[in-house]
Amino acid sequence: MTLITGLTVHDVRFPTAAAGDGSDAINKGDYSATYVVLDTAEGTQGFGLTFTNGRGNEITCAAVRALEHHVVGHAVEDLCTAAGQRTITADVQVRWLGPEKGVVAMAAGAILNAVWDLRARLDGKPLWRLLAELPTADLVAAVDFNHITDALSPEEAAAILDGGLDGYGERLAYATEHGFPSYTTSVGWLGYDDEKVRSLTRQAVKDGFDAFKMKVGGPIEDDVRRAGIIRAEIGPAARLMMDANQVWDVGVAIANMERLVAFEPYWIEEPTHADDVLGHAAIQRALGERCKVATGEVAANRVIFKQLLQAGAIGIMQVDACRVAGVGEVLAELLLAAKFGVTVCPHAGGVGLCEYVQHLSFFDYLRVSRSMEGRMVEYVDHLHEHFTDPVRIANGRYVLPERPGYSVELRPESIAQYSFPEGPVWNA
Template structure:
C-alpha cells in the first residue's frame, strides 16, 4: 500500500544544558542543546521522525525554514520520493526561489536535514529495518541513486561510487564528556577516572580559551590516561591560522592525534596551511561538523586540508549528502571520524558509521566516532555503548524518535521546563 504523506509538524525542543556548562567550548560558552523536531505522518498510519541539532537561540528560525519546506513533502508518497531520491533531494535544495537563502548551507540546509532525516526514518520503518541495515541491503545502483553528484564529479563520479565493496564489523567510540571547557579540574578528574574504569581509551579535550589552562588540562588528562591512550584537542574555530599553528605547537608535547576546527570552518586554504605546518609534529587536522555541504568537503579533500573527516548527521543534507562525503573520503583515503553528541546526533550517526565500515571503508585504522553522554534518555531507542564501542541499533528506523513527554516538557517556550525557568529569570 502506498504511504502518502499527509502531515508534517515541527517543534522547537530545548534542553537547558548551559546550567551545568555541558557542551561548553571556546566559542559556545553557554549552549542549550536543542532540536527542530519533525514528525511526518502518512495516510497508512505510519510516522517518520527527524531532527536537526542547534544550541538554543535560533532554533525558532530553523523551525520556520522547516515549515517553508513542508509544501515539498506533504502530498507525496514515500514510494514516489525514494523512487527518485536524487530528484527529491534536488527539489528541496534547488527550488528556484528558496535556494537563494542557501544554497545548501546555513539554516535552510539544517531544515533540509531535519525533513530528510524524517523521510529516511519513515522509509526504514516501513521496511522494518534499522537505517544502517536499509543502507547495507541496497544494491550499489540503488545506493548511488540517492546521491546528488552535481558539483563533485571532478572528485567522484557515479561510476566510481559503484565500485565500493562490502564487509562487516563494529565501531569504536571516543568520549568528549570528560573535558568540556567550563568544567573544573576536579570535575574533569572525576569524569576521566570514571571513563577509564568504563573502558574508554580515546579522549577529547576542549581548548582555546587560555594557553596556560589548556596546557594544564592537557597535562592532567595525559597523566591520567597514560602514554598509550589517544588524546585529541578541539578549538571550535577559536583561532586565526598563524595563532592556531603556534598554539597547537605549544600543546604538541601532550601528543594529540588531531586538532579539531582550529580556525574558521569555511577556510579551506587556512586548514591546508595548518595541516602542512603540524604534519612534522605528527598532529592531524580534523573538521566538518560545521562544513556546509559536499562541495566544501570535496575542496577540503582536494587541498589535503584535513587528515580526519568529521561528517555531521544534521549539518549536511541528511543521509543523501553524507553518503557522497563518505564515498569521497574513501577515494581520498582520509578516515571518517564523525561529529556526534548534542541532542540525537549519537543516535543518528551510529547508522552512518556502521554503513561506512560495512559497505565502504572496511578499515578501523584511526577511525572512531565521537560520543557524548547527554540526553539519550529522551529517545525511544537510545544509543547503546558497551566497552567504548557503539553497538548496532536493532529497532526499525533512524533512531530519531523522542519520548512524547520529553518533547512536551522541553518545548520552547511553553513547555514545563522552560516555563519554570523563564518565570525565575530576572526582568
C-alpha cells in the first residue's frame, strides 16, 4: 500500500481565446487546466488535470481542495476501487453540488486521474498497459455499478473483460506497429476564414490524415459552404465529421442535417443540448443510416451514457477523460458501450486531452472492444509542448505511449509561465 502524503492544485491557463483557436458555436476559451499533483513518502508523484475553458478554473481548483481530505492520508490502491472513488463522488455534503456532475465531477476527475497516474508510475507502466494487464476482478472492482445495473451487471462486465484476454498478444503487436487511427479538428474552427480552412485542410491531408472534423452551428449557409470546401479538399473517400457544440434545438438540428448530409458526414456531434437524451434519440431516428449521432464530451457520468445507449440515441460515444470522475468512471462507460455495441471515439483537444485519451482507446482496443473499426481518437495540434510526455502522431495515427503514467504531467516551466493570475503570461 502506498499512502498519498500531499496534494497540490495549480490554476494553469493558456491565452488561446485571442487566437480564435478552439472557437466554436458556443465556446471561446482560454484553454486551462485544474492541475493536481500528488505526493508520496518515497517520492513518486502522480499528475492529473481537468480541462476547463478559462474563467472559472479557480472554481474547479476550489472543488479539488474541498475533496482533498478524501485523498491525503489514503492509499493509492484503495482509491483505485469503486468504494474509494465513491468516498470522493458521494461525499455526504459535497455530493449536493452535483450530484456527480459539473464542477465537482470534474474536480473528482482531476484527482482520480492523478491517483491512477500515480499507480501506473509506481508499477512502471503507461496507464493503458496497467489497465490492460489488470486481472478482470480488479477492473470490475474499479467500476461503480451504482445506478447502472439495469444496463450492465458486474458479471456482464467481467465477461467482456475476460473476452479481452483472447487474442490480446496479437492486438498488442498490431497496436505497437500501427498505432491508433486519429482525426484532426484543427482545420475547421468557426473562428477561421474560408482560406485558412482550405489551407489547413490541404496541409492535414499532406500530414497523412484521412479524417477531419469541422465545426458547424453558425449560419447554415456558412456551414454548407465550409462543408463543401473541406469535402472538396479531402475527396470522397476520407471521413468528414461535423460538430455543432449543442447550439441547435432538436427540430433545427434535424432540418439543418437534412442539408448537411449531402456532404456525407460520418457523424454529427453534439447536435443539441448535451443533457437531452431523448432529443439525441429523435435526431438519430430522423437521420437513420445516413449519419451517426455522436456526443459525450460534456456527459457528466455513467448514468447519462447508460441512457444514451438504452435510448439508441448515439452511434458514436465520445467519452472524455476528465469531465467525469476519472479512470473508474470511464471504465464503466467503455464497458457500457461494449455491451450495447456502440463505437467509442474519445473527445480530445483542449489541454492534455489527447495525452489522456490515447491511453483509453488503446486499452479499449486491447481489452474491451477488440476492434479499431470506425474508431478514431480526436487530435488537435495545440499545447502539446507543455507536457513532459506529449502524444506522438505518425501518418495521422497515435503512437502507443511508452512512458509510465497517464501522460499529463506538465513541464515545470509551463506551470510557472502560465499560472493564473500570477504567471508572467498573465502579467505582460
